[in-house]
Amino acid sequence: MGEMGRRMGKAANLALLLGATVCVALFVFLVWRHGLSYRYAAIMVVAALLSAGVRLPESLKINGVFVGVSTLFTLYFVEVVLAYSGSTIAPLGAQGWLSFPQDANPKVAADRIKTLEAGDQKFDTRSRLQVIHDLRARGIDAYPDVFPRVLFEPASSETIKSILLRNYEEFLPVAGMSMTTTVFCNESGEYVVYESDEHGFHNPRGMWKRQSADIITLGDSYTHGVCVPTDKGFVATVRSQRPHTINLGINGHGPLTSLATLKEYGASLKPKLVLWFYYEGNDLRDLDGWEKNSPLLMRYVGSSFSQHLIEHQAEIDQSLKAYIDAEMARAEAPVSVEKILKLQHLRRALQVFQERRSMEQGLPAELVEYLRESGAPAAAEDLQLFERILAEARNTASSWGGRLVFVYLPTWERYRIPELASQDRDHVLSIAKRLNLHVVDIHTSFAAHQDPLSLFPFRRYAHYNELGHKLVGEEVLRQLEKL
Structure with a gap:
Protein backbone atom coordinates (compact mmCIF):
# COMPACT_ATOMS: atom_id res chain seq x y z
CA MET A 1 0.00 0.00 0.00
CA GLY A 2 1.43 3.37 -1.00
CA GLU A 3 1.74 6.57 0.99
CA MET A 4 -1.69 7.74 -0.14
CA GLY A 5 -3.21 4.48 1.06
CA ARG A 6 -1.59 4.79 4.46
CA ARG A 7 -2.87 8.37 4.82
CA MET A 8 -6.37 7.32 3.87
CA GLY A 9 -6.15 4.46 6.38
CA LYS A 10 -5.18 6.87 9.15
CA ALA A 11 -7.99 9.22 8.13
CA ALA A 12 -10.40 6.29 8.24
CA ASN A 13 -9.22 5.35 11.73
CA LEU A 14 -9.63 8.95 12.87
CA ALA A 15 -13.15 9.07 11.40
CA LEU A 16 -14.13 5.80 13.09
CA LEU A 17 -12.80 6.87 16.49
CA LEU A 18 -14.36 10.32 16.14
CA GLY A 19 -17.67 8.71 15.27
CA ALA A 20 -17.44 6.44 18.32
CA THR A 21 -16.65 9.44 20.55
CA VAL A 22 -19.62 11.38 19.17
CA CYS A 23 -21.88 8.38 19.83
CA VAL A 24 -20.70 8.13 23.45
CA ALA A 25 -21.16 11.88 23.95
CA LEU A 26 -24.65 11.71 22.42
CA PHE A 27 -25.55 8.79 24.69
CA VAL A 28 -24.42 10.69 27.79
CA PHE A 29 -26.33 13.81 26.69
CA LEU A 30 -29.56 11.92 26.04
CA VAL A 31 -29.39 10.06 29.34
CA TRP A 32 -28.71 13.33 31.17
CA ARG A 33 -31.56 15.08 29.30
CA HIS A 34 -34.21 12.37 29.31
CA GLY A 35 -33.08 9.60 31.61
CA LEU A 36 -31.90 6.09 30.80
CA SER A 37 -33.82 4.33 28.04
CA TYR A 38 -33.25 0.98 26.35
CA ARG A 39 -33.54 2.77 23.00
CA TYR A 40 -30.28 4.60 23.67
CA ALA A 41 -28.42 1.28 23.90
CA ALA A 42 -28.30 1.21 20.11
CA ILE A 43 -26.05 4.28 20.19
CA MET A 44 -23.52 2.47 22.33
CA VAL A 45 -23.69 -0.54 20.03
CA VAL A 46 -22.83 1.74 17.11
CA ALA A 47 -19.96 3.25 19.15
CA ALA A 48 -18.58 -0.24 19.81
CA LEU A 49 -18.83 -1.22 16.16
CA LEU A 50 -17.07 1.97 15.06
CA SER A 51 -14.28 1.38 17.56
CA ALA A 52 -13.87 -2.22 16.37
CA GLY A 53 -13.79 -1.00 12.78
CA VAL A 54 -10.20 0.25 13.13
CA ARG A 55 -9.08 -3.40 13.02
CA LEU A 56 -10.66 -4.10 9.66
CA PRO A 57 -8.51 -4.53 6.55
CA GLU A 58 -7.41 -1.15 5.17
CA SER A 59 -9.34 -1.34 1.90
CA LEU A 60 -12.55 -2.48 3.58
CA LYS A 61 -12.16 0.14 6.28
CA ILE A 62 -11.55 2.98 3.84
CA ASN A 63 -14.47 2.02 1.61
CA GLY A 64 -16.73 1.56 4.63
CA VAL A 65 -15.88 4.99 6.01
CA PHE A 66 -16.40 6.59 2.60
CA VAL A 67 -19.82 4.99 2.23
CA GLY A 68 -20.75 5.79 5.83
CA VAL A 69 -19.71 9.46 5.65
CA SER A 70 -21.49 9.90 2.30
CA THR A 71 -24.64 8.33 3.69
CA LEU A 72 -24.57 10.47 6.84
CA PHE A 73 -24.00 13.63 4.82
CA THR A 74 -26.96 12.81 2.58
CA LEU A 75 -29.25 11.95 5.49
CA TYR A 76 -28.47 15.10 7.44
CA PHE A 77 -28.64 17.27 4.35
CA VAL A 78 -32.19 16.05 3.74
CA GLU A 79 -32.98 16.41 7.48
CA VAL A 80 -31.84 20.05 7.53
CA VAL A 81 -33.82 20.83 4.37
CA LEU A 82 -36.97 19.32 5.89
CA ALA A 83 -36.39 21.02 9.24
CA TYR A 84 -36.21 24.49 7.71
CA SER A 85 -38.66 24.08 4.85
CA GLY A 86 -41.84 24.21 6.97
CA SER A 87 -43.10 21.23 5.01
CA THR A 88 -46.82 20.55 5.36
CA ILE A 89 -46.19 16.81 5.53
CA ALA A 90 -45.48 17.24 9.23
CA PRO A 91 -48.55 16.71 11.43
CA LEU A 92 -49.77 19.66 13.45
CA GLY A 93 -48.06 19.72 16.81
CA ALA A 94 -48.79 21.31 20.16
CA GLN A 95 -49.05 24.71 18.49
CA GLY A 96 -51.15 23.38 15.63
CA TRP A 97 -53.97 25.76 16.49
CA LEU A 98 -51.61 28.62 15.68
CA SER A 99 -50.89 27.23 12.25
CA PHE A 100 -52.52 27.18 8.88
CA PRO A 101 -54.67 25.39 7.87
CA GLN A 102 -57.70 25.41 10.14
CA ASP A 103 -58.14 21.71 9.38
CA ALA A 104 -56.70 18.99 11.58
CA ASN A 105 -55.58 17.28 8.36
CA PRO A 106 -53.35 19.38 6.05
CA LYS A 107 -54.19 17.16 3.07
CA VAL A 108 -57.84 18.18 3.28
CA ALA A 109 -56.90 21.86 3.28
CA ALA A 110 -54.42 21.35 0.44
CA ASP A 111 -57.17 19.72 -1.61
CA ARG A 112 -59.49 22.67 -1.01
Whole structure:
Protein backbone atom coordinates (compact mmCIF):
# COMPACT_ATOMS: atom_id res chain seq x y z
CA MET A 1 0.00 0.00 0.00
CA GLY A 2 1.43 3.37 -1.00
CA GLU A 3 1.74 6.57 0.99
CA MET A 4 -1.69 7.74 -0.14
CA GLY A 5 -3.21 4.48 1.06
CA ARG A 6 -1.59 4.79 4.46
CA ARG A 7 -2.87 8.37 4.82
CA MET A 8 -6.37 7.32 3.87
CA GLY A 9 -6.15 4.46 6.38
CA LYS A 10 -5.18 6.87 9.15
CA ALA A 11 -7.99 9.22 8.13
CA ALA A 12 -10.40 6.29 8.24
CA ASN A 13 -9.22 5.35 11.73
CA LEU A 14 -9.63 8.95 12.87
CA ALA A 15 -13.15 9.07 11.40
CA LEU A 16 -14.13 5.80 13.09
CA LEU A 17 -12.80 6.87 16.49
CA LEU A 18 -14.36 10.32 16.14
CA GLY A 19 -17.67 8.71 15.27
CA ALA A 20 -17.44 6.44 18.32
CA THR A 21 -16.65 9.44 20.55
CA VAL A 22 -19.62 11.38 19.17
CA CYS A 23 -21.88 8.38 19.83
CA VAL A 24 -20.70 8.13 23.45
CA ALA A 25 -21.16 11.88 23.95
CA LEU A 26 -24.65 11.71 22.42
CA PHE A 27 -25.55 8.79 24.69
CA VAL A 28 -24.42 10.69 27.79
CA PHE A 29 -26.33 13.81 26.69
CA LEU A 30 -29.56 11.92 26.04
CA VAL A 31 -29.39 10.06 29.34
CA TRP A 32 -28.71 13.33 31.17
CA ARG A 33 -31.56 15.08 29.30
CA HIS A 34 -34.21 12.37 29.31
CA GLY A 35 -33.08 9.60 31.61
CA LEU A 36 -31.90 6.09 30.80
CA SER A 37 -33.82 4.33 28.04
CA TYR A 38 -33.25 0.98 26.35
CA ARG A 39 -33.54 2.77 23.00
CA TYR A 40 -30.28 4.60 23.67
CA ALA A 41 -28.42 1.28 23.90
CA ALA A 42 -28.30 1.21 20.11
CA ILE A 43 -26.05 4.28 20.19
CA MET A 44 -23.52 2.47 22.33
CA VAL A 45 -23.69 -0.54 20.03
CA VAL A 46 -22.83 1.74 17.11
CA ALA A 47 -19.96 3.25 19.15
CA ALA A 48 -18.58 -0.24 19.81
CA LEU A 49 -18.83 -1.22 16.16
CA LEU A 50 -17.07 1.97 15.06
CA SER A 51 -14.28 1.38 17.56
CA ALA A 52 -13.87 -2.22 16.37
CA GLY A 53 -13.79 -1.00 12.78
CA VAL A 54 -10.20 0.25 13.13
CA ARG A 55 -9.08 -3.40 13.02
CA LEU A 56 -10.66 -4.10 9.66
CA PRO A 57 -8.51 -4.53 6.55
CA GLU A 58 -7.41 -1.15 5.17
CA SER A 59 -9.34 -1.34 1.90
CA LEU A 60 -12.55 -2.48 3.58
CA LYS A 61 -12.16 0.14 6.28
CA ILE A 62 -11.55 2.98 3.84
CA ASN A 63 -14.47 2.02 1.61
CA GLY A 64 -16.73 1.56 4.63
CA VAL A 65 -15.88 4.99 6.01
CA PHE A 66 -16.40 6.59 2.60
CA VAL A 67 -19.82 4.99 2.23
CA GLY A 68 -20.75 5.79 5.83
CA VAL A 69 -19.71 9.46 5.65
CA SER A 70 -21.49 9.90 2.30
CA THR A 71 -24.64 8.33 3.69
CA LEU A 72 -24.57 10.47 6.84
CA PHE A 73 -24.00 13.63 4.82
CA THR A 74 -26.96 12.81 2.58
CA LEU A 75 -29.25 11.95 5.49
CA TYR A 76 -28.47 15.10 7.44
CA PHE A 77 -28.64 17.27 4.35
CA VAL A 78 -32.19 16.05 3.74
CA GLU A 79 -32.98 16.41 7.48
CA VAL A 80 -31.84 20.05 7.53
CA VAL A 81 -33.82 20.83 4.37
CA LEU A 82 -36.97 19.32 5.89
CA ALA A 83 -36.39 21.02 9.24
CA TYR A 84 -36.21 24.49 7.71
CA SER A 85 -38.66 24.08 4.85
CA GLY A 86 -41.84 24.21 6.97
CA SER A 87 -43.10 21.23 5.01
CA THR A 88 -46.82 20.55 5.36
CA ILE A 89 -46.19 16.81 5.53
CA ALA A 90 -45.48 17.24 9.23
CA PRO A 91 -48.55 16.71 11.43
CA LEU A 92 -49.77 19.66 13.45
CA GLY A 93 -48.06 19.72 16.81
CA ALA A 94 -48.79 21.31 20.16
CA GLN A 95 -49.05 24.71 18.49
CA GLY A 96 -51.15 23.38 15.63
CA TRP A 97 -53.97 25.76 16.49
CA LEU A 98 -51.61 28.62 15.68
CA SER A 99 -50.89 27.23 12.25
CA PHE A 100 -52.52 27.18 8.88
CA PRO A 101 -54.67 25.39 7.87
CA GLN A 102 -57.70 25.41 10.14
CA ASP A 103 -58.14 21.71 9.38
CA ALA A 104 -56.70 18.99 11.58
CA ASN A 105 -55.58 17.28 8.36
CA PRO A 106 -53.35 19.38 6.05
CA LYS A 107 -54.19 17.16 3.07
CA VAL A 108 -57.84 18.18 3.28
CA ALA A 109 -56.90 21.86 3.28
CA ALA A 110 -54.42 21.35 0.44
CA ASP A 111 -57.17 19.72 -1.61
CA ARG A 112 -59.49 22.67 -1.01
CA ILE A 113 -56.75 25.20 -1.86
CA LYS A 114 -56.01 23.33 -5.09
CA THR A 115 -59.69 23.53 -6.02
CA LEU A 116 -59.76 27.29 -5.43
CA GLU A 117 -56.57 28.00 -7.34
CA ALA A 118 -57.81 25.88 -10.26
CA GLY A 119 -60.49 28.52 -10.65
CA ASP A 120 -57.88 31.29 -10.87
CA GLN A 121 -58.67 32.48 -7.35
CA LYS A 122 -56.01 33.22 -4.75
CA PHE A 123 -55.89 31.56 -1.34
CA ASP A 124 -54.13 33.29 1.55
CA THR A 125 -51.76 30.52 2.64
CA ARG A 126 -50.10 32.47 5.45
CA SER A 127 -50.08 30.88 8.89
CA ARG A 128 -51.97 32.62 11.66
CA LEU A 129 -48.63 33.65 13.11
CA GLN A 130 -47.67 35.33 9.85
CA VAL A 131 -51.01 37.16 9.75
CA ILE A 132 -50.49 38.26 13.36
CA HIS A 133 -47.00 39.56 12.62
CA ASP A 134 -48.23 41.42 9.56
CA LEU A 135 -50.96 43.08 11.63
CA ARG A 136 -48.52 43.96 14.39
CA ALA A 137 -46.20 45.50 11.82
CA ARG A 138 -49.09 47.87 11.08
CA GLY A 139 -49.44 48.74 14.77
CA ILE A 140 -52.36 46.37 15.49
CA ASP A 141 -51.82 44.26 18.61
CA ALA A 142 -53.41 41.09 17.23
CA TYR A 143 -53.67 37.65 18.82
CA PRO A 144 -54.95 34.26 17.63
CA ASP A 145 -58.23 32.95 18.95
CA VAL A 146 -57.77 30.62 21.91
CA PHE A 147 -60.21 28.03 23.17
CA PRO A 148 -60.55 25.82 26.27
CA ARG A 149 -59.40 22.55 24.75
CA VAL A 150 -55.81 23.76 24.21
CA LEU A 151 -55.53 24.73 27.88
CA PHE A 152 -55.71 21.17 29.18
CA GLU A 153 -52.93 18.80 30.14
CA PRO A 154 -53.03 15.26 31.57
CA ALA A 155 -53.51 15.11 35.34
CA SER A 156 -53.50 11.33 35.53
CA SER A 157 -54.08 8.38 33.21
CA GLU A 158 -57.81 9.16 33.21
CA THR A 159 -58.20 12.88 33.95
CA ILE A 160 -57.14 16.23 32.54
CA LYS A 161 -56.75 19.64 34.15
CA SER A 162 -56.35 23.22 33.03
CA ILE A 163 -52.81 24.53 32.98
CA LEU A 164 -54.04 27.85 34.39
CA LEU A 165 -54.23 28.62 38.11
CA ARG A 166 -55.97 31.32 40.13
CA ASN A 167 -55.13 31.52 43.83
CA TYR A 168 -53.29 28.20 43.43
CA GLU A 169 -56.45 26.51 42.16
CA GLU A 170 -57.26 25.27 38.67
CA PHE A 171 -59.41 27.57 36.58
CA LEU A 172 -60.61 27.39 33.01
CA PRO A 173 -61.64 30.36 30.86
CA VAL A 174 -64.32 29.35 28.36
CA ALA A 175 -63.77 32.28 25.97
CA GLY A 176 -60.87 34.30 24.62
CA MET A 177 -59.18 37.57 25.50
CA SER A 178 -61.43 40.61 25.74
CA MET A 179 -61.30 43.68 23.50
CA THR A 180 -58.69 42.08 21.27
CA THR A 181 -58.07 41.99 17.53
CA THR A 182 -58.50 38.26 16.97
CA VAL A 183 -57.11 36.31 14.03
CA PHE A 184 -59.61 33.52 13.56
CA CYS A 185 -59.44 31.19 10.56
CA ASN A 186 -59.39 30.72 6.81
CA GLU A 187 -61.34 28.18 4.78
CA SER A 188 -62.60 30.19 1.83
CA GLY A 189 -59.39 32.00 0.85
CA GLU A 190 -59.33 34.98 3.21
CA TYR A 191 -58.65 35.16 6.93
CA VAL A 192 -61.44 36.16 9.28
CA VAL A 193 -60.23 38.78 11.76
CA TYR A 194 -62.58 40.27 14.34
CA GLU A 195 -62.62 42.42 17.48
CA SER A 196 -63.64 40.43 20.55
CA ASP A 197 -66.14 41.86 23.01
CA GLU A 198 -65.81 42.73 26.69
CA HIS A 199 -65.67 39.05 27.70
CA GLY A 200 -63.76 37.56 24.79
CA PHE A 201 -66.74 36.45 22.68
CA HIS A 202 -67.52 37.21 19.03
CA ASN A 203 -69.99 40.08 19.43
CA PRO A 204 -70.11 43.79 18.64
CA ARG A 205 -68.59 45.69 21.53
CA GLY A 206 -70.95 47.37 23.94
CA MET A 207 -73.61 44.67 24.00
CA TRP A 208 -72.85 43.78 27.62
CA LYS A 209 -73.65 47.30 28.87
CA ARG A 210 -77.35 46.43 28.87
CA GLN A 211 -76.56 43.57 31.32
CA SER A 212 -79.31 41.49 29.77
CA ALA A 213 -80.18 39.76 26.52
CA ASP A 214 -83.26 38.48 24.76
CA ILE A 215 -81.33 35.60 23.18
CA ILE A 216 -77.99 33.95 23.84
CA THR A 217 -76.42 31.32 21.61
CA LEU A 218 -74.25 28.39 22.68
CA GLY A 219 -72.18 26.10 20.49
CA ASP A 220 -68.82 25.41 18.91
CA SER A 221 -66.97 26.82 15.90
CA TYR A 222 -70.13 27.01 13.79
CA THR A 223 -71.78 29.28 16.34
CA HIS A 224 -68.54 31.19 16.86
CA GLY A 225 -68.69 32.11 13.16
CA VAL A 226 -65.91 30.09 11.55
CA CYS A 227 -64.84 30.91 8.79
CA VAL A 228 -67.08 33.68 7.42
CA PRO A 229 -67.00 37.46 7.92
CA THR A 230 -68.41 38.65 11.24
CA ASP A 231 -71.61 40.00 9.71
CA LYS A 232 -72.25 36.81 7.72
CA GLY A 233 -72.44 34.22 10.51
CA PHE A 234 -75.84 32.73 11.36
CA VAL A 235 -75.84 34.41 14.78
CA ALA A 236 -75.38 37.75 13.01
CA THR A 237 -78.38 36.89 10.83
CA VAL A 238 -80.46 36.22 13.95
CA ARG A 239 -79.18 39.44 15.51
CA SER A 240 -80.23 41.44 12.44
CA GLN A 241 -83.87 40.72 13.45
CA ARG A 242 -83.35 40.18 17.18
CA PRO A 243 -80.79 42.88 18.09
CA HIS A 244 -80.39 41.83 21.72
CA THR A 245 -78.76 38.54 20.76
CA ILE A 246 -75.41 37.72 22.37
CA ASN A 247 -73.20 35.00 20.94
CA LEU A 248 -71.49 32.78 23.54
CA GLY A 249 -70.33 30.16 21.05
CA ILE A 250 -66.60 29.39 21.00
CA ASN A 251 -64.47 27.29 18.68
CA GLY A 252 -63.96 23.81 20.14
CA HIS A 253 -66.79 23.93 22.68
CA GLY A 254 -68.53 20.64 23.38
CA PRO A 255 -71.65 19.98 25.47
CA LEU A 256 -69.93 20.35 28.85
CA THR A 257 -68.11 23.54 27.88
CA SER A 258 -71.34 24.99 26.53
CA LEU A 259 -73.07 24.18 29.83
CA ALA A 260 -70.23 25.87 31.72
CA THR A 261 -70.57 28.94 29.49
CA LEU A 262 -74.33 29.08 30.12
CA LYS A 263 -73.81 29.00 33.87
CA GLU A 264 -70.91 31.43 33.90
CA TYR A 265 -72.33 34.08 31.56
CA GLY A 266 -75.95 33.25 30.74
CA ALA A 267 -77.05 33.57 34.36
CA SER A 268 -76.04 37.24 34.40
CA LEU A 269 -77.92 37.98 31.16
CA LYS A 270 -81.07 35.97 31.97
CA PRO A 271 -82.22 35.71 28.33
CA LYS A 272 -85.70 34.70 27.34
CA LEU A 273 -84.29 32.20 24.87
CA VAL A 274 -81.14 30.07 24.96
CA LEU A 275 -80.28 28.65 21.55
CA TRP A 276 -78.22 25.47 21.96
CA PHE A 277 -76.56 24.72 18.61
CA TYR A 278 -75.65 21.04 18.47
CA TYR A 279 -73.18 20.03 15.73
CA GLU A 280 -73.57 16.38 14.83
CA GLY A 281 -70.00 16.08 13.59
CA ASN A 282 -68.12 16.20 16.88
CA ASP A 283 -70.16 17.32 19.90
CA LEU A 284 -70.43 13.80 21.31
CA ARG A 285 -66.83 13.11 20.29
CA ASP A 286 -65.74 16.16 22.31
CA LEU A 287 -67.72 14.93 25.29
CA ASP A 288 -66.20 11.47 25.14
CA GLY A 289 -62.75 12.48 23.90
CA TRP A 290 -61.82 15.05 26.53
CA GLU A 291 -64.59 16.99 28.29
CA LYS A 292 -65.82 14.25 30.60
CA ASN A 293 -62.21 13.65 31.70
CA SER A 294 -62.12 17.09 33.31
CA PRO A 295 -63.30 16.98 36.94
CA LEU A 296 -63.69 20.75 36.80
CA LEU A 297 -66.11 20.64 33.85
CA MET A 298 -68.04 17.75 35.36
CA ARG A 299 -68.78 19.90 38.42
CA TYR A 300 -71.16 21.97 36.28
CA VAL A 301 -73.52 18.99 35.98
CA GLY A 302 -76.09 18.72 38.74
CA SER A 303 -74.74 21.48 40.96
CA SER A 304 -74.61 25.25 41.30
CA PHE A 305 -70.85 25.29 40.75
CA SER A 306 -69.36 28.40 39.15
CA GLN A 307 -65.88 29.81 38.66
CA HIS A 308 -67.37 33.33 38.59
CA LEU A 309 -65.50 34.00 35.37
CA ILE A 310 -67.54 37.07 34.51
CA GLU A 311 -66.05 38.81 37.56
CA HIS A 312 -62.42 38.03 36.68
CA GLN A 313 -61.94 39.21 33.10
CA ALA A 314 -58.72 41.07 33.90
CA GLU A 315 -57.18 37.89 35.34
CA ILE A 316 -58.43 35.85 32.39
CA ASP A 317 -56.87 38.29 29.92
CA GLN A 318 -53.58 38.29 31.80
CA SER A 319 -53.42 34.48 31.97
CA LEU A 320 -54.41 33.93 28.35
CA LYS A 321 -51.99 36.58 27.12
CA ALA A 322 -49.12 34.95 29.00
CA TYR A 323 -50.10 31.53 27.65
CA ILE A 324 -50.45 32.68 24.04
CA ASP A 325 -47.21 34.68 24.14
CA ALA A 326 -45.37 31.60 25.40
CA GLU A 327 -46.95 29.34 22.77
CA MET A 328 -46.16 31.79 19.99
CA ALA A 329 -42.55 32.02 21.16
CA ARG A 330 -42.32 28.25 21.31
CA ALA A 331 -43.80 27.87 17.84
CA GLU A 332 -41.23 30.31 16.46
CA ALA A 333 -38.26 28.93 18.41
CA PRO A 334 -35.22 27.85 16.38
CA VAL A 335 -35.25 24.29 15.13
CA SER A 336 -34.06 21.94 17.86
CA VAL A 337 -30.55 20.61 17.30
CA GLU A 338 -31.55 17.48 19.21
CA LYS A 339 -34.38 16.83 16.77
CA ILE A 340 -31.99 17.21 13.86
CA LEU A 341 -29.47 14.84 15.47
CA LYS A 342 -32.25 12.29 15.90
CA LEU A 343 -33.32 12.79 12.26
CA GLN A 344 -36.85 13.41 13.50
CA HIS A 345 -37.99 15.41 10.48
CA LEU A 346 -36.69 12.79 8.05
CA ARG A 347 -38.18 9.92 10.05
CA ARG A 348 -41.52 11.69 10.18
CA ALA A 349 -41.44 12.26 6.42
CA LEU A 350 -40.66 8.60 5.82
CA GLN A 351 -43.49 7.58 8.13
CA VAL A 352 -45.94 9.79 6.26
CA PHE A 353 -44.68 8.34 2.97
CA GLN A 354 -45.08 4.76 4.19
CA GLU A 355 -48.57 5.50 5.51
CA ARG A 356 -49.69 7.27 2.36
CA ARG A 357 -53.05 6.07 1.20
CA SER A 358 -54.93 6.26 -2.05
CA MET A 359 -58.04 8.32 -2.55
CA GLU A 360 -61.32 6.85 -1.38
CA GLN A 361 -64.60 7.93 -2.98
CA GLY A 362 -62.68 10.79 -4.56
CA LEU A 363 -61.52 12.07 -1.16
CA PRO A 364 -58.33 11.81 0.91
CA ALA A 365 -58.50 8.43 2.64
CA GLU A 366 -57.53 10.11 5.93
CA LEU A 367 -60.64 12.29 5.74
CA VAL A 368 -62.89 9.31 5.03
CA GLU A 369 -61.40 7.44 7.99
CA TYR A 370 -61.92 10.48 10.25
CA LEU A 371 -65.53 10.83 9.15
CA ARG A 372 -66.14 7.14 9.69
CA GLU A 373 -64.80 7.38 13.25
CA SER A 374 -66.67 10.58 14.10
CA GLY A 375 -69.91 9.22 12.72
CA ALA A 376 -69.74 5.96 14.67
CA PRO A 377 -72.37 5.43 17.40
CA ALA A 378 -71.60 6.98 20.79
CA ALA A 379 -71.45 4.80 23.88
CA ALA A 380 -74.69 4.51 25.85
CA GLU A 381 -73.09 6.18 28.89
CA ASP A 382 -72.08 9.18 26.77
CA LEU A 383 -75.61 9.62 25.48
CA GLN A 384 -76.85 9.41 29.08
CA LEU A 385 -74.33 12.06 30.14
CA PHE A 386 -75.38 14.24 27.23
CA GLU A 387 -79.00 14.01 28.35
CA ARG A 388 -78.00 15.03 31.88
CA ILE A 389 -76.08 18.01 30.48
CA LEU A 390 -78.97 19.11 28.30
CA ALA A 391 -81.41 18.73 31.20
CA GLU A 392 -79.13 20.84 33.39
CA ALA A 393 -79.03 23.52 30.70
CA ARG A 394 -82.83 23.46 30.40
CA ASN A 395 -83.24 23.74 34.17
CA THR A 396 -80.67 26.55 34.35
CA ALA A 397 -82.56 28.58 31.75
CA SER A 398 -85.87 27.81 33.48
CA SER A 399 -84.51 29.16 36.77
CA TRP A 400 -84.84 32.71 35.44
CA GLY A 401 -87.89 32.03 33.27
CA GLY A 402 -85.94 31.36 30.10
CA ARG A 403 -86.43 28.63 27.52
CA LEU A 404 -83.88 26.31 25.92
CA VAL A 405 -84.19 25.75 22.16
CA PHE A 406 -82.26 22.90 20.55
CA VAL A 407 -80.84 23.54 17.06
CA TYR A 408 -79.46 20.53 15.18
CA LEU A 409 -76.62 21.37 12.75
CA PRO A 410 -75.82 18.77 10.04
CA THR A 411 -72.42 17.86 8.62
CA TRP A 412 -71.03 18.02 5.09
CA GLU A 413 -70.82 14.24 4.85
CA ARG A 414 -74.56 13.86 5.40
CA TYR A 415 -74.98 15.13 1.82
CA ARG A 416 -71.75 13.85 0.24
CA ILE A 417 -71.35 10.43 1.94
CA PRO A 418 -74.57 9.83 3.93
CA GLU A 419 -73.44 6.45 5.20
CA LEU A 420 -70.64 8.14 7.16
CA ALA A 421 -72.86 10.77 8.79
CA SER A 422 -73.56 10.59 12.52
CA GLN A 423 -75.41 7.45 13.52
CA ASP A 424 -76.56 9.17 16.70
CA ARG A 425 -78.94 11.58 15.00
CA ASP A 426 -82.15 9.82 16.01
CA HIS A 427 -80.89 9.27 19.58
CA VAL A 428 -79.93 12.93 19.97
CA LEU A 429 -83.21 14.24 18.61
CA SER A 430 -85.10 11.82 20.86
CA ILE A 431 -83.24 13.17 23.89
CA ALA A 432 -84.12 16.75 22.98
CA LYS A 433 -87.78 15.87 22.48
CA ARG A 434 -87.88 13.80 25.67
CA LEU A 435 -86.72 16.92 27.53
CA ASN A 436 -89.60 18.87 25.91
CA LEU A 437 -87.26 21.20 24.05
CA HIS A 438 -88.33 23.02 20.93
CA VAL A 439 -86.20 21.44 18.17
CA VAL A 440 -84.99 23.27 15.06
CA ASP A 441 -83.68 20.62 12.68
CA ILE A 442 -81.47 22.39 10.14
CA HIS A 443 -80.97 19.12 8.25
CA THR A 444 -84.54 19.44 7.03
CA SER A 445 -83.73 22.82 5.46
CA PHE A 446 -80.42 21.66 3.99
CA ALA A 447 -81.96 18.49 2.54
CA ALA A 448 -84.71 20.56 0.90
CA HIS A 449 -82.11 22.79 -0.76
CA GLN A 450 -81.59 22.09 -4.46
CA ASP A 451 -77.84 21.70 -3.92
CA PRO A 452 -76.84 21.12 -0.26
CA LEU A 453 -73.13 20.83 -1.07
CA SER A 454 -73.17 24.40 -2.35
CA LEU A 455 -73.61 25.43 1.30
CA PHE A 456 -69.97 24.46 1.99
CA PRO A 457 -66.79 26.15 0.70
CA PHE A 458 -66.09 24.87 -2.85
CA ARG A 459 -68.41 21.95 -2.08
CA ARG A 460 -65.58 20.46 0.00
CA TYR A 461 -65.39 19.28 3.62
CA ALA A 462 -65.39 22.36 5.82
CA HIS A 463 -67.70 24.55 7.88
CA TYR A 464 -70.66 26.26 6.25
CA ASN A 465 -70.00 29.07 3.79
CA GLU A 466 -71.87 32.37 3.80
CA LEU A 467 -74.85 30.86 2.00
CA GLY A 468 -75.03 28.01 4.51
CA HIS A 469 -74.86 30.41 7.46
CA LYS A 470 -77.60 32.55 5.91
CA LEU A 471 -79.88 29.55 5.53
CA VAL A 472 -79.32 28.50 9.16
CA GLY A 473 -79.98 31.98 10.49
CA GLU A 474 -83.15 32.43 8.46
CA GLU A 475 -84.53 29.03 9.49
CA VAL A 476 -83.86 29.78 13.16
CA LEU A 477 -85.68 33.10 12.84
CA ARG A 478 -88.67 31.36 11.21
CA GLN A 479 -88.81 28.84 14.01
CA LEU A 480 -88.53 31.52 16.69
CA GLU A 481 -91.69 33.12 15.32
CA LYS A 482 -93.56 30.00 16.45
CA LEU A 483 -92.52 30.39 20.09
